[in-house]
Amino acid sequence: MAEIRLNNLVKRYENGFQAVKDANLEIADGEFLVLVGPSGCGKSTMLRMIAGLEEVTSGDVFVGDRRVNNLEPGDRDIAMVFQNYALYPHMTVRQNMSFGLRMRKTPKAEIEKRVADAVQILSIESLLDRRPKELSGGQRQRVAVGRAIVRQPKAFLFDEPLSNLDAKLRVQMRTELARLHQRLKTTTVYVTHDQVEAMTLGDRIVVMKDGIIQQVDSPLNIYRRPVNRFVAGFIGSPAMNFLEGEIADGIFKSGEVAYPLNQNGLSGPAILGFRPEDLTTDPSQPKILDAELEVVEQMGHETIVYFQLAAQPMVARLEGNSGSSPGDRLALGLPQGTWHLFESTGDQKRMSD
Amino acid sequence: MRGVKESRLITLGRHALLLLFVLISVYPALNVLSISLRPGNKLRSTELSIIPENWTLDSYVQLFTEQPFLQWLGNSLLVSLAVTLLGVGLASVGGYALSRYKFVGRQTSMLAILTTQMFPATMLLLPIYVMIARLHLVNTFLGLLIFYTATALPFCLWQMKGFYDTIPFSLEEAARMDGCSRWKTFLKVTLPLAVPGLVITALFSFMTAWSEYIVAAVVLEDREMFTLPLGLKSFQATMSTQWGLYAAASMLVSIPVVVVFMLLSRYLVSGLTVGGVKE
DSSP: OOOEEEEEEEEEOTTSOEEEEEEEEEEOTTOEEEEEOSTTSSHHHHHHHHHTSSOOSEEEEEETTEEOTTSOGGGTTEEEEOTTOOOOTTSOHHHHHHHHHHHTTOOHHHHHHHHHHHHHHTTOGGGTTOOGGGSOHHHHHHHHHHHHHTTOOSEEEEESTTTTSOHHHHHHHHHHHHHHHHHHOOEEEEEESOHHHHHHHOSEEEEEETTEEEEEEOHHHHHHSOSBHHHHHHSSSSOOEEEEEEEETTEEEETTEEEEOSOSSOOEEEEEEEOGGGOBOOTTSOEEEEEEEEEEEEOSSEEEEEEEETTEEEEEEEESOOOOOTTOEEEEEOOTTSOEEEESSTTOBBOOO | OOSSOOOHHHHHHHHHHHHHHHHHHHHHHHHHHHHHHSSSSOSOOSOOSSSOTTOOOHHHHHHHHTSTHHHHHHHHHHHHHHHHHHHHHHHHHHHHHHHHOOOTTHHHHHHHHHHHTTSOHHHHHHHHHHHHHHTTOTTSHHHHHHHHHHHHHHHHHHHHHHHHHTSOHHHHHHHHHTTOOHHHHIIIIIHHHTHHHHHHHHHHHHHHHHTOOHHHHHHOOSGGGOOHHHHHHTTBOSSOBOHHHHHHHHHHHHHHHHHHHHHHHHHHSOOTTTTSOOO
């Protein structure tokens, strides 16, 4: 186990494209860190640079106290789980899992013990003598994880490991990975584009966009205090609503919307962000808008309603079964303290506290 | 499986056509078998049966006792196996380089390799003969080996490159994470998965050398150096042709090839990489 440090990490491809721009990151020993962002944001490239599968253009990668920039992937003492599992098709599960140890000339008894421990943790004892093609997707995933844990490496790297599983299995494997991490406490870097995985698995989340780290924080802090509009829109489902407008005399105005802000010192053009789940029909809360419902989705425990405001699609998530139907007009309130304000220009940084 | 049942007439027509093609391809071989079993030296016969009434194995016996058939067989095996080893060895690493590494001139060299396949072997005959003569390799197996390998390799390279392209790169990355060097990754992961490709390549190399005539006729001069195709042709003299021997030898030359094909046919249908990754 070890901490991982990235100092001014840059990846530039030969065609000039910069996949990772000056990334600095410290991953604590035993931490579960999730790299999240839309495709092409550089998260996988960053992971592969830590693994050693991608050359570092400039900057440093440290695993523990060791600068590993020029070490072969196999010498970095890191294990990786690939998106497509990458199990060796010509080997049995047992051979797949022990391959890395055999390459390191680990004593035979030790290999057997570690494989036995791993299959027990993952409950795949019965699969040991099968080949990958005889396994289901979930079983292959487990073997891929098993291959990583038998190595007892300093860190685990996961590259979108659940994206090939069906929805139900994905949820199941997600909780299993969380349990595994609690048990092994190995430093983990996990790449995903799925924000639910990011929120549920990570001790901290790194949100990336266009090769730049946008925000590094705990899941809840990222949810509550996104540093810019991109992060605000990326984390949370359904995504945050945004309304462009102007602040004057402490009131945010946009078309028919006039919302009083309980925070001083804000003025000028701004974007108001509010989460669908923060909108409420509770009349005691300050009213923000009247919605004419277009689509109503009854989920049982909640109702998701879609409407338009200033020709922009908006979503609200209301508790319980609201009984509304399309065409209804609904007065929606927004409690103070739940809204976010972003600059309307440049990086659209957070303006509010 | 079939949704629509076709009319009986079409089925009959289909089978008649197929039978016709089978006949066309099998008849010559059966005819050769028939000639090889006839007593004496008869090319034509009024008989219709495939196995003649007074059939005999004389031609076969004569082949082994009075003719240097075994010598030729040995020569052919030596040359063909050497070509196979050299061809597969070079194509397995060369194809890998073309498939996995990006280097300057990769595209150009691949095209150049392909272009060499456009020239008929007869056109290359003269220049390569001159080269082999200058190297004092006329009438040597080494000369033949160089010639054969040079003509078989382009195809083998493309074949292997194409096969490596189908093996997911992430398997090699996994092996490198598991502590393999590049070379070890190639030996432990890539090469075992490329076995079907290697088999096809080997088969092609072997066949190229086993059945080649023109080049061998130019390079080899002494009768005891002959490969099987040359030896066969030597039964066909200007004045009289020993049809019985010719036919018997033809049968014996074909058998190994047929056997090898049958043994290796399962590799021709590849499917070894199934299940390792999910795309």
